[in-house]
Amino acid sequence: MFLCSNMFSVTLWIPIIILFGSLCDGGKILVVPLEGSHWVNMDIIIKALHDQGHNVDVIRSSSSWFIKENSSYYNSITIPNTKGMNEEFVLDVLNKMIDYERGKSFWLSAVWLFWDMVSVIYETHEMICQLITNIFESEEILKTLKENQYDLVLTDPGWGAGIFLAHKLKLPMVYNVRWTSTGEGHFEIAPSPLSYIPITGSRNTDRMNFFQRVQNSMYYLLMYFQNGYFNLAQYQALCDKYFYPPVRFNELLQGADIWLMRVDFVFEFPRPTMPNIIYIGGFQCKPAKALPHDLEVFMQSSGEHGAIIMSLGSFISVLPDEVTAEIVTAFAQLPQKVIWRYTGKRPSALGNNTLLVDWMPQNDLLGHPKTKVFIAHGGTNGVQEALYHGVPVVGIPLFFDQYDNLLRLQNRGGAKILSITTLDQSTLHAAIQNVISDPSYRLNMQKLSHLHRDTPVKPLDSALFWIEFVMRHKGAAHLRSESYKLPWYSYYSVDVAVTCFTVVLIFTLSIFLTVKYLCVKCCSRKRKNEQR
Incomplete structure (x- = not known):
């Protein structure tokens, strides 16, 4: 009887605790989004965070295409004198792509198209670097951001602005991610064997023959050449300018506490993953409502x-x-x-x-x-x-x-x-x-x-839980692998392989030289005996 009474009391108090807990524990979140469809899904998370009782500030450029300055569920921080993507910019890219695909240009257009796309991506990151510079050069904006005492930065790592702000303000960071500034998000944090994980643009599946694997490897090298020399270099220049002690941008990029990945394995091909990657594919989907x-x-x-x-x-x-x-x-x-x-x-x-x-x-x-x-x-x-x-x-x-x-x-x-x-x-x-x-x-x-x-938790609820988890615990370091801090030769154990090879080589040479020495000695003694 006593047990039943206690259980009834606990059951009665649970909804009250949840209700008042969500009202009292509202945090302050700084959101640094992207434009276009990236903003469409970020906007859904922002609305859900607002409904949970959190205060949300959104960084936007003064010429933002999708992100409105006035909203009922977030406060905007507009960075003056900054350019952004607009409709003309996108239509120009689209028309060039269609002209190439439909054969209106000569065969060399494939090369020019590639460089056009590289230039477009470079120009986009250049805009973001200017936005970062405008923030860091403005004492007023930096003072406002610091005084707001945010609990967390929520950003899309397709652009680097949120990564810079999280490091500058010393805040935990959560990604709403499918792409980073270098490519598909998994490649930055999880083991990604090229034998069965296709590179974006290769048009391969997870079942590749020999020639497709060669193609996949070539796309991988091209992707990292393009991003390393054209995109990441811009961000690294800002790291060198504004951060001391020195830090690599790649280390900042890979150091997010939680990666909310906008896919699941019903859609994505199966692949290795990491404990701080949370799959929220389809979080923007919901049952249909009545049409107008x-x-x-x-x-x-x-x-x-x-x-x-x-x-x-x-x-x-x-x-x-x-x-x-x-x-x-x-x-x-x-x-x-x-x-x-x-x-x-x-x-x-x-x-x-x-x-x-x-x-x-x-x-x-x-x-x-x-x-x-x-x-x-x-x-x-x-x-x-x-x-x-x-x-x-x-x-x-x-x-x-x-x-x-x-x-x-x-x-x-x-x-x-x-x-x-x-x-x-x-x-x-x-x-x-x-x-x-x-x-x-x-x-x-x-x-x-x-x-x-068929999941135990709705993807949007999972996203909200992990954002609030990072806020409650001031990060999620226990889920984050330290592998991203390793140099490439340590990550791939090249130094270990070289050391082992050297030891084996020295051992083999020692045996060979010893045997050779003994053989020479034996031959020398045999000659002396024969001469006698």
Whole structure:
């Protein structure tokens, strides 16, 4: 009886403790985000942190494209006189990529395209270095940041600004990460054998033949050459200028307490990992809500044929006219209704079955029972939402990691990839019809969806727990390997191998010389005896 009474009391107090604990233990978090789709998923975590009672400050450039200065759930700290990515910047990159892929330029364009992409990435990091410089050169901004007494820095390591601020302010650091300034995040912290872990851009899976492994190794060397000489050098120059004692940027990059990785192993190929990598793939996904009335009417009007959703992500809402014309012509031949997020001029060949919108509730449309196919560029957020809702994908990758993301779905039977090189009305129409008519695509995606959802803790709840864990314990050093502090020759045991080889060599030579000496001695004695 006494035990039951105590259990009842504990049960009664648990929700009260949780409620008042979350109100009283609110921390102060400094967020240093990226633009575009990276901001879209960071924004979700910021809202959740605010709902938990935490105060959040967000660093933004004065020309930020996505990050608004005024918000009801975060305070912004705007860094003056700083440039950022804008729509013209992204469209210029997109047009160059499409021109190359569709063969409008001569064969040397492949080389020029590579250097163009290197220049674009270099210019982006240059903007971030200027933002860091403006912060560090401003006594007023630094004073404000120090007086705010933050508990933690939450950042996306695709850019280096948050890493610099965490080191400068001596704060624990948590990453919301898929990419770092050098490449896919795992390569910075976890063992990554190139024999079965594909490099982004190689277009390989985790099953590679000999020639694919050679290609994978070449991509690895190219990736580290590009980033070491063009990107990391900029950040290291700032480390040398602003930090004493001297510190390597790579050491700062690899020293985060927790890596909230925006994938899981339903989507990603299996690979070695580390204890401070927490997988939160699909944390931005949620059950579909009711659609706005006009969209619901349009979806219901599709009847038994259903609807197709098309979106090319946060950055891309318009395509070259000739590509758009091919797409709308293919759509006009379909019995399905189509909703396309497109902000360009209205194409003349647009069919009555196609609705162009400036914005769409993508998650809710993907979760609608009438949705048959998702036509996507292959951004991480979009493919994760398609996976969550079990919707098969027709992928049109354009640049960066998009092909590799779609390849992971195609390898599991849930997507079909179309190259922008061969995209026309016939290839697009055939791909859509194939994915809709072949039930294996939907069945495979639904299987992946069930696997993804079958977890003891929701990904967003896991992310919040580990952020608050780092705040409570002032870091998570016990989960962080010290391997990143080792020089490369120690990490790969080159020094040990050289020492062992030297010992064996000396031992072998000693035996050889000893035997040689004894043989010479014996021969010498034999000659003397014969001479006698």
